[in-house]
Amino acid sequence: MRIVVADDSVLFREGLVRLLTEAGHDVVAAVGDSDALEAAVGEHRPDLAVIDIRMPPTMTDDGARAARRLRPAVPVVLLSQHIETRHSVSLVTSGGFGYLLKDRVLRVDDFLDALHRVADGGSALDPQVVGALLAPAQRRDALSALTEREHDVLALVAEGHSNAGVAARLHLAERTVETHMRGIFQKLGITDTGDRHRRVLAVLAYVSR
Amino acid sequence: MTGPPRPRVLLPAGVFAAGAGLQVALWARPERGEPAPVLAATLAVLSIPVLFGCLVGWRVPDGQVGAALAWVGAAPAAVFAVEMWGETDLTPRPWPGAHILYGVKLGAWVWNLAGFAALCLVFPSGLPPGRRWRAVAWTAALTGVAVHAVVSWTILARQGGRPNPFEAPLTLAAFGGLLAALGAVVLGPVLRYRRGDEVTRLRLRWLMLGAGAVPVLLACGWAAQTWWDATPEVAYTGFLLAMLVAVPAAVAVAVLRHDLFDVDRLLGSSVAWLLTSVISAAIFACVGYAVGGPVGAGGRLGMSGASFVTALVLLPLHRQVNGWVGRVVDRERHVVDARLHRFVHAVRDGTAQPETVEAVLRDVLADPGLRLLVRLPHGAPGEYADPSGAPAVLPPDRVSVPLRTGEVEMGAIVLGTVSARRLRLAGHAAVQARLPIEVTRLRLELRAGRARMLAASAEERRQLERDLHDGAQQQIVAAGMRLRSLQRRFPGGSPEHRDLDAVVEALEATIAELRRLAHGIRPARLDDGLAAALHALVAAGPVPVRLSVPPDVRVGEVVATTAYFVVSEVYANALKHASAGTVTIDVADTAGVLRIVVSDDGVGGARGGLTSVRDRVTSVGGEMSVSSPPGGGTLVEVRIPHAHRRGR
Numbered sequence: 090m091r092i093v094v095a096d097d098s099v100l101f102r103e104g105l106v107r108l109l110t111e112a113g114h115d116v117v118a119a120v121g122d123s124d125a126l127e128a129a130v131g132e133h134r135p136d137l138a139v140i141d142i143r144m145p146p147t148m149t150d151d152g153a154r155a156a157r158r159l160r161p162a163v164p165v166v167l168l169s170q171h172i173e174t175r176h177s178v179s180l181v182t183s184g185g186f187g188y189l190l191k192d193r194v195l196r197v198d199d200f201l202d203a204l205h206r207v208a209d210g211g212s213a214l215d216p217q218v219v220g221a222l223l224a225p226a227q228r229r230d231a232l233s234a235l236t237e238r239e240h241d242v243l244a245l246v247a248e249g250h251s252n253a254g255v256a257a258r259l260h261l262a263e264r265t266v267e268t269h270m271r272g273i274f275q276k277l278g279i280t281d282t283g284d285r286h287r288r289v290l291a292v293l294a295y296v297s298r
Numbered sequence: 299m300t301g302p303p304r305p306r307v308l309l310p311a312g313v314f315a316a317g318a319g320l321q322v323a324l325w326a327r328p329e330r331g332e333p334a335p336v337l338a339a340t341l342a343v344l345s346i347p348v349l350f351g352c353l354v355g356w357r358v359p360d361g362q363v364g365a366a367l368a369w370v371g372a373a374p375a376a377v378f379a380v381e382m383w384g385e386t387d388l389t390p391r392p393w394p395g396a397h398i399l400y401g402v403k404l405g406a407w408v409w410n411l412a413g414f415a416a417l418c419l420v421f422p423s424g425l426p427p428g429r430r431w432r433a434v435a436w437t438a439a440l441t442g443v444a445v446h447a448v449v450s451w452t453i454l455a456r457q458g459g460r461p462n463p464f465e466a467p468l469t470l471a472a473f474g475g476l477l478a479a480l481g482a483v484v485l486g487p488v489l490r491y492r493r494g495d496e497v498t499r500l501r502l503r504w505l506m507l508g509a510g511a512v513p514v515l516l517a518c519g520w521a522a523q524t525w526w527d528a529t530p531e532v533a534y535t536g537f538l539l540a541m542l543v544a545v546p547a548a549v550a551v552a553v554l555r556h557d558l559f560d561v562d563r564l565l566g567s568s569v570a571w572l573l574t575s576v577i578s579a580a581i582f583a584c585v586g587y588a589v590g591g592p593v594g595a596g597g598r599l600g601m602s603g604a605s606f607v608t609a610l611v612l613l614p615l616h617r618q619v620n621g622w623v624g625r626v627v628d629r630e631r632h633v634v635d636a637r638l639h640r641f642v643h644a645v646r647d648g649t650a651q652p653e654t655v656e657a658v659l660r661d662v663l664a665d666p667g668l669r670l671l672v673r674l675p676h677g678a679p680g681e682y683a684d685p686s687g688a689p690a691v692l693p694p695d696r697v698s699v700p701l702r703t704g705e706v707e708m709g710a711i712v713l714g715t716v717s718a719r720r721l722r723l724a725g726h727a728a729v730q731a732r733l734p735i736e737v738t739r740l741r742l743e744l745r746a747g748r749a750r751m752l753a754a755s756a757e758e759r760r761q762l763e764r765d766l767h768d769g770a771q772q773q774i775v776a777a778g779m780r781l782r783s784l785q786r787r788f789p790g791g792s793p794e795h796r797d798l799d800a801v802v803e804a805l806e807a808t809i810a811e812l813r814r815l816a817h818g819i820r821p822a823r824l825d826d827g828l829a830a831a832l833h834a835l836v837a838a839g840p841v842p843v844r845l846s847v848p849p850d851v852r853v854g855e856v857v858a859t860t861a862y863f864v865v866s867e868v869y870a871n872a873l874k875h876a877s878a879g880t881v882t883i884d885v886a887d888t889a890g891v892l893r894i895v896v897s898d899d900g901v902g903g904a905r906g907g908l909t910s911v912r913d914r915v916t917s918v919g920g921e922m923s924v925s926s927p928p929g930g931g932t933l934v935e936v937r938i939p940h941a942h943r944r945g946r
Contacts, residue, residue, distance in 0.1 A: 098772040104779035170767040171822045192809045195778040
């Protein structure tokens, strides 16, 4: 994949470039602020942009704002230092977007998998964010009717995984996952369209309302 | 305001001119009476009230004060002319009609009072005090006619050798009527003073100042005539000058420029000096008599003793008298003193807030536009604050009374309405209210200092949090990435591969710990606003939370951080100790006060554990109350004012 990396920390940026290069990707540009990012994206038309949410000049959410401007032409993965649900959920529901904590890059395989999903038009939501969304205090409703296993399946779907991905992670047969999904959708009252992306949307829309 | 003089001023002016002309013509006759300087002096003195009258009549055409004032000079001028004309009857060559006028002149003196009576009736508004006062005016005029007639008739009858048989009862009735009428007329200003507004009172005080000299100088003249055998001309000159110069001048000033000088102080000082003089004279006389008498030496010893004692008591006496007189004459200042005194006491007793001093000053000085501005020690030159702490500048177009403690400028009282008297009263009030003003200033300074400190500490926390996230955490992640990169060189399943896995996991744990630490210093969620941060806070909790917070709540960094910690602490407390089933968090922002109520349905009976929360709330000027009956849940209410608070 041709990737543009934007992060103001040189150390992190270099590390990320090396990691992506070693994984066989082509980092076409590595920049340090949102203006340079937009210029680089305009020049290279990459398959994916990996962007730090906090960048100069304001050091608040320049990355997120740049991401909004780039999409949907370019799939974007936002990297953040902390868990928050405001930017993430609203962007994730439109596809071609990922929101991950920065230390997620240390789980190299998961991280690369998430990049691929997003570049393919899917989504990736950090497990910790999903955890916050599915936290018990929020769930005074039908979610509490889910079994533990159904809950695990739902969390992985919300992270952006396909049935196959969920099955691999939970060491289940894919058909079992499908059965769980049907159960979940039935309990939550969501129509299962079978389309992976729309399914994530439905789940996220449900859990974040 | 200006315009041609109305006929009502022209009439007395014409009468004065005619009277003066007649007097000059009569004086120019061969058998002249008084020497020329006396006539000239008389006419000059009489012209003064007429000129003042014309001035007042010209500047204030509506109203009759000008005319009344002119009559003060015109009436005597006419009377004197009639008297001189009538007296020609006694000379070899009388003027035509002198015989009749001789009779008329005998009682004409009564009209000398006409101007003063008119003045009493119409001063200071220009109209009689009421409808019924027209009757008083007519009664006074009629009694004047009666007295005139009775006096003339009686004297003529006596000179004719045929005494009037009704002399006694008629005289008694006429003079009694006149006295009653004059009494009623003099009552007019007294009533006006009691019922009048501030300006009316001020004007009447000017009249008092002018008229007060009249009886004093009359008494002096009388004394001079009795004890020192002064001629009437000399003895009563002062009295006449007071009548014809001091009173008209005072009236003119009162009508035209009642704010010209501080009349209260003038009046107060005059009266005080007068009383002091009288009392000193009495002491002098008593001591002189007491010492001189027994010793028998008379003269010198008594004199020196009396002088000594008088000199000794003069100054303290004057100070004392000044105080008494001030209380009576300068009533306003006395009232201002008393009310401010009460306020200062109330502040001391804790029943009044020193910050209300501005409202009290407005009220006491009857100046709704008054503003109190204080200087904060850290403020730049020319920078002030109002009592609520909002920054302000001294309006350049308004008059202000500076407040000082020694060399330090404390602030200023900016007046809404300005006059010499108000300036003096305000200066006086500033001294009386110095203590509450200073307390207000210091409390503001304390608050401002605390706000500065909190803002600085909030900024430090923000910086520290940023340093942790953007510095340490990033570096650890970067190091972790290098390890992952290194790990690729070893085959999966090799001991090195596993070791590196463990090291990276340890790094991940460190990052999680750092994140937790940074969050404790300052929740990064606050970047998205208090509402978002609170939603995120309760999202991960184990019990259902009903959170109600306006999504657009806008407070500064300090208040937002405080509010966040209040909620998180109280919420954690409810989870930890109260065994709560549900927690309700209600945040509202009304009128510049952020109100946070956290309640649960747990076991209640909470006592300790919230001290740190209370400290934190108090440190930003907020207050906190806890209600936690055993078995009845816990309700914590926090109010944090955040208007005027600077900082982000």
